[in-house]
Amino acid sequence: MSEKDNVKATLGKPKRRKGWKFWTLTLGGLxxxxxxxxxxxxxxxRPTEYERAEVTQGDLVVQVSATGTIQPVNQIQVGAEISGLIEEV
Known part of the structure; x- marks a missing residue:
């Protein structure tokens, strides 16, 4: 007999875990x-809660506060093809 055969004979067949399917299904069911x-x-x-209020008319105030430099999105040069003074707008 070889050394492998001696080890197999001494240890026997590897034991398989029995019942793992049963316990898995039982725990899943529970x-x-x-x-x-x-x-x-x-x-x-819970039921959806609604809040009711009377409708009123008034001004809508929107306020923006920020710091930094304002940069234009588009920039164009305005000029006249005729030179002279503007007397009335």
Whole structure:
């Protein structure tokens, strides 16, 4: 007999874990039953709450506060093709 055969004969066949499928299914089933039970005892989802108020008319105030330099999005040069003084606008 070789050394491998001696080791196999001494140790025997490797033991397989038995019942892992049973315990997996049992724990999964208990988790599902627990989830359903907790939802049933809590009374289900709470109803949606609405807040009602009278409609009023008024000014809408929008205020922007910032620091920094303002940069234009577009910039154009305005000029006249005729030179002279503007007397009236």
């Amino acid at each position: 988790a599902i039953v627990g989830f359903i039970g907790v939802n049933a005892l809590s009374g289900g989802p």
